[in-house]
Amino acid sequence: MPKIITCFKWVVDEADIRVEPASHRLNLERVGYKISDYDRTALEAAAQLKEKYGGTVTALTIGGPSAKKSIKDALSRGADQACFVSDPGFEGLEPAQVAGLLGSVIASRLEYDLILCGDGSSDRYSQQVGPRLAEKLGIPVVTAVVGLELESDRIIAERKLETNLEVVAVKLPALLTVLPDLNTPRIPGLRDTLDAAKKPVVTIAAAELPPVAAALIETVALQGLVLERNCVQFGADANAIRQLVETLRKSGAVG
Amino acid sequence: MAGIWAWAETWELLQEVLRLGKSLGEQMGASLTAILSEQLVAAEGCFAQGADRVLRLPALPPELPMEAIVPVLAGQAQQDCPELVLIGSTQRGREIAARLAGQLQAGMVSDCIAVRFDRAQGLEMDRVMYGGRAVQTVRCLTRPQMATIPARAFPVSPPAAGSSGEIVDLPAPEAGKVAVVARKPKAAISGNLLEARTVVCVGRGLETEADLALARELAAVLGAEIACTRPVVEEYHWLPEHLCIGLSGQQVNPNLYLGVGVSGQVQHVVGIKDAEIICAINRDEQAPIFKVADYGVVGDFREVLPRLIEELKQAGSR
Amino acid sequence: MNFTLTEEQELIQANIREFAQKHLEPIAARLDEESRFPSEVIAQLAELGMMGMPYPREYGGGGTDFLTYTIVVEELCRACAATGFTVSCHTALASGPIFNYGNEAQKQKYLVPLCQGRQLGAFALTEPGAGTDVGAASTTAVRDGEDYVLNGTKTFISNGPNADTYVIFAKTDPSKGLKGMSAFIVSRDNPGLSVGEHFAKMGIRASQTSEIVLKDCRVPGADLLGREGDGFRIAMQTLNDGRIGVAAQAVGITQAALDESIRYSSSRIQFNKPLAVNQAIQWMIADMATELAAARFLTYHAAFLKDQGAAYTREASMAKLFAAEVANRHASKAVQIHGGYGYIKGQKVERLMRDAKITEIYEGTSEAQRMVIAGSLLR
Numbered sequence: 001m002p003k004i005i006t007c008f009k010w011v012v013d014e015a016d017i018r019v020e021p022a023s024h025r026l027n028l029e030r031v032g033y034k035i036s037d038y039d040r041t042a043l044e045a046a047a048q049l050k051e052k053y054g055g056t057v058t059a060l061t062i063g064g065p066s067a068k069k070s071i072k073d074a075l076s077r078g079a080d081q082a083c084f085v086s087d088p089g090f091e092g093l094e095p096a097q098v099a100g101l102l103g104s105v106i107a108s109r110l111e112y113d114l115i116l117c118g119d120g121s122s123d124r125y126s127q128q129v130g131p132r133l134a135e136k137l138g139i140p141v142v143t144a145v146v147g148l149e150l151e152s153d154r155i156i157a158e159r160k161l162e163t164n165l166e167v168v169a170v171k172l173p174a175l176l177t178v179l180p181d182l183n184t185p186r187i188p189g190l191r192d193t194l195d196a197a198k199k200p201v202v203t204i205a206a207a208e209l210p211p212v213a214a215a216l217i218e219t220v221a222l223q224g225l226v227l228e229r230n231c232v233q234f235g236a237d238a239n240a241i242r243q244l245v246e247t248l249r250k251s252g253a254v255g
Numbered sequence: 256m257a258g259i260w261a262w263a264e265t266w267e268l269l270q271e272v273l274r275l276g277k278s279l280g281e282q283m284g285a286s287l288t289a290i291l292s293e294q295l296v297a298a299e300g301c302f303a304q305g306a307d308r309v310l311r312l313p314a315l316p317p318e319l320p321m322e323a324i325v326p327v328l329a330g331q332a333q334q335d336c337p338e339l340v341l342i343g344s345t346q347r348g349r350e351i352a353a354r355l356a357g358q359l360q361a362g363m364v365s366d367c368i369a370v371r372f373d374r375a376q377g378l379e380m381d382r383v384m385y386g387g388r389a390v391q392t393v394r395c396l397t398r399p400q401m402a403t404i405p406a407r408a409f410p411v412s413p414p415a416a417g418s419s420g421e422i423v424d425l426p427a428p429e430a431g432k433v434a435v436v437a438r439k440p441k442a443a444i445s446g447n448l449l450e451a452r453t454v455v456c457v458g459r460g461l462e463t464e465a466d467l468a469l470a471r472e473l474a475a476v477l478g479a480e481i482a483c484t485r486p487v488v489e490e491y492h493w494l495p496e497h498l499c500i501g502l503s504g505q506q507v508n509p510n511l512y513l514g515v516g517v518s519g520q521v522q523h524v525v526g527i528k529d530a531e532i533i534c535a536i537n538r539d540e541q542a543p544i545f546k547v548a549d550y551g552v553v554g555d556f557r558e559v560l561p562r563l564i565e566e567l568k569q570a571g572s573r
Numbered sequence: 574m575n576f577t578l579t580e581e582q583e584l585i586q587a588n589i590r591e592f593a594q595k596h597l598e599p600i601a602a603r604l605d606e607e608s609r610f611p612s613e614v615i616a617q618l619a620e621l622g623m624m625g626m627p628y629p630r631e632y633g634g635g636g637t638d639f640l641t642y643t644i645v646v647e648e649l650c651r652a653c654a655a656t657g658f659t660v661s662c663h664t665a666l667a668s669g670p671i672f673n674y675g676n677e678a679q680k681q682k683y684l685v686p687l688c689q690g691r692q693l694g695a696f697a698l699t700e701p702g703a704g705t706d707v708g709a710a711s712t713t714a715v716r717d718g719e720d721y722v723l724n725g726t727k728t729f730i731s732n733g734p735n736a737d738t739y740v741i742f743a744k745t746d747p748s749k750g751l752k753g754m755s756a757f758i759v760s761r762d763n764p765g766l767s768v769g770e771h772f773a774k775m776g777i778r779a780s781q782t783s784e785i786v787l788k789d790c791r792v793p794g795a796d797l798l799g800r801e802g803d804g805f806r807i808a809m810q811t812l813n814d815g816r817i818g819v820a821a822q823a824v825g826i827t828q829a830a831l832d833e834s835i836r837y838s839s840s841r842i843q844f845n846k847p848l849a850v851n852q853a854i855q856w857m858i859a860d861m862a863t864e865l866a867a868a869r870f871l872t873y874h875a876a877f878l879k880d881q882g883a884a885y886t887r888e889a890s891m892a893k894l895f896a897a898e899v900a901n902r903h904a905s906k907a908v909q910i911h912g913g914y915g916y917i918k919g920q921k922v923e924r925l926m927r928d929a930k931i932t933e934i935y936e937g938t939s940e941a942q943r944m945v946i947a948g949s950l951l952r
Contacts, residue, residue, distance in 0.1 A: 019388065026389055069583070096360075096363075123385055124365075124391075125383075126363075127353065128349075128363060128365060132357040135354050136357065140431060160346070161345070163441070164438050164441055165440075167435070170434070174433075187621065188588055190623060193584050197581065217362035218393065218396060219392070221390075222389055223389060223392075224388060225383065225388055225390050229549045232551070234550060236554025236559050241552070241566050245570050248511065251532060253453070254453070254477060541839075
């Protein structure tokens with residue numbers, strides 16, 4: 001009956017981001033927010049483990065007050081309770097700070113056998129928090145998990161690497177970061193969403209914790225990525241295709 | 256001894272990281288140390304790529320995961336105090352880097368695609384954010400500074416013959432709490448996609464396996480590698496995962512990329528942005544791929560491809 | 574005045590939007606082309622608890638307010654108006670009368686499986702000779718011992734061919750006109766009930782529509798809804814709620830029209846520029862978005878009033894009247910923006926324009942809505 005903590009992040013929905021064509025400035029005026037995609041996989045993995053083996057799932061997140069909306073979302077995805085570490089100053093922390101804060105909350109207040117994280121968040125995709133958190137807590141970490149079995153007090157995990165699949169065994173307590181191949185997160189049904197309001201939530205303010213460490217990296221600029229290529233259109237008829245091939249030959253693209 | 260460290264899990268990637276390290280070292284006035292996992296190449300290979308010193312790791316017993324080297328690297332880093340640590344960005348590379356950064360209390364820039372050095376300001380590094388929509392410029396406030404370097408983001412150099420340097424053998428890593436139980440091969444790896452001069456990429460616009468055969472015929476005439484977008488792997492299951500181009504797949508930089516029935520979602524386009532020439536064929540005039548292509552044909556690929564194949568054959572024989 | 578949705582409403586909206594994008598959008602064109610009932614999607618929606626949302630949990634429902642249900646209908650209709658309408662017809666028109674007027678035994682027997690989505694419901698009021706003129710209905714229900722025997726033909730019945738449970742209106746006392754009408758719950762397996770002609774429609778083609786033929790259809794007295802003579806009142810009250818669903822359907826269609834218009838005009842190049850640089854197109858899109866917002870607020874407001882227990886008949890009619898006309902106006906504009914492409918089968922806007930039309934007609938034509946609104950102001 002494992003005690004599982006799933007860490008998740010409330011992020012900007014990148015599909016709503018607009019880039020101003022002239023200045024390349026990012027326009028975040030009307031962005032929606034969501035639980036980061038890989039974190040959904042982690043929440044689903046926790047829910048499935050609980051269905052199979054029993055135990056409890058605590059969903060844990062750090063953010064500014066606007067992240068409060070994420071709590072019911074997480075609770076509707078199979079978590080039993082949530083822990084929300086909230087402060088306006090917690091928007092835009094860099095990965096080492098996040099790992100530090102998570103480590104401090106977990107070490108001081110939460111019991112666990114297993115910690116699940118998404119391999120990377122859909123906004124920054126730094127892929128640092130999981131391993132850094134494991135180092136902070138002094139527990140082993142397994143990243144890139146695409147298959148997962150619990151055997152009494154150890155996890156057998158399948159990792160997707162570039163060259164092969166690596167199967168590892170690790171004794172609990174441990175931290176795993178997961179890739180979306182692991183499962184397909186279910187769309188919460190009506191009952192799951194409505195029952196979320198009844199589940200306990202612990203909110204922790206910054207003042208209750210040791211001060212956040214100084215940032216180790218700083219963002220100097222953030223601009224829209226714009227690919228500028230002028231699309232020359234060709235028709236689909238034989239003549240136009242001949243011209244296309246000629247153009248490609250001239251530019252050395254075809255031999 | 257201050258300096259720049261470079262490590263990667265493959266020789267291909269290590270060469271790119273060394274080339275970058277060498278270039279930065281010249282600007283920063285720092286020496287370059289290659290950390291070499293013994294089974295990759297002989298140390299001479301690293302010297303030929305500009306390393307001044309090689310720290311050599313012994314081969315790992317099979318039950319140790321590669322990440323077991325972290326404590327050894329951390330110990331050595333605490334002795335050597337490198338100025339900058341560059342690690343090749345593979346799955347394991349990123350884990351090793353993040354854990355090392357944790358142990359060294361170092362700031363780290365993940366998947367750095369561009370670096371600039373300024374005598375006054377130091378290093379500035381660029382990386383992609385928001386699913387490929389934004390470029391973030393970051394400065395590392397700690398020493399060491401750390402960055403992971405993705406494949407094909409930086410060029411390689413031809414080797415310089417006759418170089419040499421100091422070789423130091425590092426202690427063997429100890430077993431940690433994670434044990435490797437088995438290693439299973441994935442489908443035959445075609446590293447060819449990353450090397451390919453020409454790539455024909457199929458997308459969701461294709462509907463039948465006969466369509467795929469047509470695309471393969473085009474690839475054959477062009478001498479191109481075949482690749483695909485993620486839906487072709489995950490929904491159609493026509494092609495293996497390693498042929499998938501995109502943010503969570505391969506990033507390619509061929510001379511010519513030809514998208515057939517590819518709509519051009521941002522997650523895919525990020526994987527082709529370094530192609531010399533992007534050419535797209537799509538029935539949908541509104542497809543976003545046309546915004547990032549050099550040449551576009553709006554039409555049914557079932558009609559366009561046979562014409563293109565015919566024309567290429569004729570041009571080839573002229 | 575609080576114009577924000579609750580956290581639950583936002584979550585449910587986001588979840589149904591994701592569901593519609595993943596499971597409904599990819600098949601909507603084919604459903605329309607084949608006039609095929611979306612059975613797999615309805616089954617999935619039942620799993621998600623979406624087939625009886627505004628009814629209490631003790632009857633297998635979701636226990637939500639009416640606004641939440643309205644939002645779900647809108648999101649489904651944005652992807653496929655026919656599927657969204659199937660849900661709304663089942664929920665408001667079939668389950669509604671049983672919940673509002675049924676006794677406990679009827680609720681347990683019929684409402685529970687409907688809310689759980691294990692059975693599908695339909696509402697049979699319209700007849701070949703009685704559309705807006707409900708009183709001209711000629712289906713009769715003659716008392717025979719403990720039972721009633723129904724005879725007559727109902728037409729344009731949505732969910733007609735697939736339903737398990739029908740709420741059917743028949744005259745128990747033709748001499749009393751509208752006051753002589755009663756409502757009955759009739760099961761599909763009743764030997765006196767048969768599905769008549771299937772209709773091939775202009776739009777919402779995946780929604781199945783047919784005649785229902787009652788021939789010596791024996792209905793036990795226990796299946797009379799309310800009392801004899803309650804039928805007209807039941808029908809009108811039920812249509813009030815149904816109207817909010819149709820308004821939501823029209824809003825969903827208009828939102829889809831706007832989505833498509835923005836997408837197309839941003840990437841279609843003519844004269845070396847995207848269409849969107851032309852003021853004519855910009856104004857069309859501005860008007861579309863503005864009227865869409867107005868239609869949505871009217872619709873949500875009607876649902877809100879119902880949830881508050883306030884009078885909402887006028888507002889429900891206003892919402893349906895306005896949203897339906899907006900949907901038709903702007904689905905047509907969306908086709909216009911698409912030019913020739915908008916006229917071709919397979920383009921979403923071609924389907925939207927055909928789907929929009931029915932919203933001005935069923936559950937009370939726009940003319941009937943005007944009568945209701947004027948009546949409520951001038952009496």
